[in-house]
Amino acid sequence: MTMRQSIRFVRDGKAVELTNIGPNDTLLDYLRLTEESRGTKEGCAEGDCGACSVAVGSINSNGKLEYQAVNSCIxxxxxxxxxxxxxxxxxxxxQEELHPVQDAMVRHHGSQCGFCTPGIVMSLFTLYHKGIKADRPAINNQLAGNLCRCTGYRPIIDAALESCNGSVDDRFSKALKTTTETxxxxxxxQDVFVGTEERFFAAPVSMASLAKLYSQHPDAIVVAGATDVGLWITKQLRDLPKIIHLGRVKGLDRVEDNGNELVIGAGATxxxxxxxxxxxDPDIAEVVRRIGSTQVRASGTIGGNIAxxxxxxxxxxxxxxxxxxxGLEKAEGKREIRLEDFFIDYGKQDRQPGEFVSHVTIPKLAENQFLRSYKVSKRFDQDISALLAAFRLTLENNRVTSARIAFGGMAATPKRAGKTEKALIGLDLADQAGWVKAAETLEQDYQPISDMRASKEYRIDVAKGLLLKALHEISHSASGTDSPETRVIGKREHSLREAV
Structure with missing residues (x-):
């Protein structure tokens, strides 16, 4: 297969082709320094503040053009x-008039210093193009990755409620057919390879070409969304001479529902x-919603988070x-392992030279299985976890016959609580004294550290509390007595955090 030694994308309705790009070049630097489109701002340079947000359009699996906000800095x-x-x-x-989102922001006084405003407008632009009548929770979720320190969010949300009303009528919607064709x-x-054997940006189009290229360059950095690797460049100022991007590999972004399990490609965002x-399970939806921001979730991948x-x-x-x-793959073959066996020690995974994550297979819950998962962080939105807890229990006649408990943030790797799992086996969920005894066993499974996010004492106390919470909720689910008081998922509409 021939290789293309350039990248091509669309700007202002026209195809742009670049042949001289470095592997570490960012979109933000191209826009501001090369193209001199300086409306897009650099704030944090790490994908947190959203000031650099732009809209990226791509053809989705249904053949339709879809816009998503991304952080151009990373x-x-x-x-x-x-x-x-x-x-x-x-x-x-x-145009003679402002875009509907811009116009609403002006009339509702949604800007003061204006530094963050371009990113906010671009985030709302992508919400506008969803063609839905956005309510307050949808707008809050959309803006969770856009920080504004001086305006306050009420006028911004008012502008969004008015402009993101389900009607899509701007110059981009009018050019939809032409842009899609372009x-x-x-x-x-064609595979993309820009640079030399010593320094390059590559984007293969097939699993075979990816495996071959990575076997030839096992020292290359494999990148999916760059939501982490991007910070190596912008904050750690590291020089990464060889980049292999997964975004063009056919089939690597698959999301398949096979009835009893999901198969998610490593390139799926x-x-x-x-x-x-x-x-x-609804708990999974809520944990995913709180991973980063809309911009991060549009770029970041599950495969990347694992790898x-x-x-x-x-x-x-x-x-x-x-x-x-x-699923792991390299030029010499494929293999599949249990995910828990992939993590060996801090910074060390069971991945051989030239081997990459290809997919993850996720079993669904059986009728007698119950899942609970909770993210604990200092900020409710867009924050790194102090700890992430997940519990899957299998019940028969209200007794626990099988348990799988895993925590993140409690050890050097994501780790199961083996002793606590054994303590739960045979437990009648009506035995609340047994809950407490099992929770105390967590001290035998984990010796967490103290760091900037939480003390070790806080982590172990919260871990115990979350297990008790899970047992409480699951006991109600098993008996069919669920209520808003026994399971609260993403209930933000009545929170004081809401703008009113």
């Missing part, structure tokens, strides 16, 4: 191959997978509790 420029990029500078270009024409089915994951091997990653303990299996 988007590598090469990752934009085959996509459309829209910035704040483009919204009213050539993007489709950019997909030439949280945004692509969250609907399928929510079918397993990263972080002890505080949110998805691994949840998937370990579900007894997920991990």
């Amino acid at each position: 988007q590598l420029l090469g990752m934009l191959d085959g996509k459309e990029v829209i910035t704040i500078d483009d919204l009213s270009r050539g 993007l489709t024409g950019l997909d030439d089915g 949280y945004a692509q997978a969250e609907e399928a994951l929510a079918t397993i 990263n091997g972080s002890p505080i990653g949110d998805s691994p303990p949840l998937l370990i509790a579900l007894d997920a299996r991990l």
Whole structure:
């Protein structure tokens, strides 16, 4: 197969082709320094504040053009191959009137200093293009990744309620057919390799070409969404000479429901997978909703969260509790292991040179199985967990016959609570004294550390409390006596955090 030595994307309705890009070049630097489109701002340079948010358009699995907000500060420029990029500078270009989102922001006084405003407008632009009548929870969720320190969110939310009303009528919707055709024409089915053997950005299009390239360059950094690797460049100032991007590999973004289990490709983003994951249990949907922000979930992948091997990653303990299996692949062959066996020690995973994560297989719950999962963090939205707890219990006649408990943030790796699981076997859920005894066993499973997010004492106390909470909720679910008081998931509409 021939290789293309350039990247191509759409800007302002026209295809742009670049042949001289570095592997560490970011979209934000290209926009501000090369293109001189300086409406997009750099705030934190780590994907937190949202000031740099832009809209990226791509053809989804249904063949339709879809816009999502991303943090341009940690988007590598090469990752934009085959996509459309829209910035704040483009919204009213050539128009006599402001874009509906901009107009509403002006009239509702949704800006003061204005530094964060471009990112907020672009986040709302993507919500506008969903074509839904957005309510307050949807808007709050959309704006969780956009921080504003001076305006206050009430006027911004008012502007969003008015503009994101289900009616989509702007110059981008009018150009929908033309843009879709242009993007489709950019997909030439060729591997991308820009640079030299010593320094390159590569984006293969097939599993075979990915495996071959990675076997030739096992020292390369494999990148899916760059929500973590991007910070190596912008905050740690590391030079990464070899980048292999997974975003163009056919089939790597698959999300398949096989009835009893889900198969999620390593390149599938949280945004692509969250609907399928929510079918397993509502707790999963809520944990996923609180992973990063809308911008992060549009780029970050479950496969990347696993391969990263972080002890505080949110998805691994949840998937370990579900007894997920991990697919690994390299040029010489494929293998599948239990996800819990992938994590060996801090920063060390069972992954051979040239081997990459290809997919994760997630069993669904049987009728007599119950899942509970909780994320504990200092901020409710867009924060790294102090700990992530996941519990899956199998019951017969109200007794626990099987238990899988996993925590993130309690050890050097995502780790099961083996002794506590054994303590739960045979427990009648009516025996609340047994709950407390099992919770105390957690001290034998974990010796957490103290750090900036939580003390070791706090972590173990919270872990015990969450197990008791899970047992309380599951006992009500098993007996059919669920109520809002026994299971509260994502109930923010009555919270004082809401703008009123």
